[in-house]
Amino acid sequence: MLSQNSQAAFVLSGIGSLSTAGLRLAGAVQPERLTGEMEILTLAGTVAFDGAKSSSHLHMTLSTATGQVLGGHVAPGCIVRTTAEVLLALLPEWQFAREPDAATGYDELVVRTQ
Secondary structure, eight states: OOSTTOBEEEEEEEEEEEEEEEEEOTTOSSOEEEEEEEEEEEEEEEEEEETTEEEEEEEEEEEETTOOEEEEEEOSOOEEEEEEEEEEEEOTTEEEEEEEOTTTSSEEEEEEEO
């Protein structure tokens, strides 16, 4: 459970640093695995918790040690280097779920009130 019986939240802000990152770039099927000193410039998305199952849909912008900026869908396997500060807005009256959408063919966000 997220907290205070909340089952839904969204990320207001995220900053910090990573030593390993997984990012799925626009249009790519598989994520890129990045290593080295990186700064999290932005982090945004949704977080859901339903019983034993939790899910998130996050996007992140990173800066490499040389100043290159990359962004995309956060993939599993990110490793925090020094710190990560993630500010969540809890939505205790709401539930988030991902359900198949016939029009897009993807699991899309469905928002419900409790």
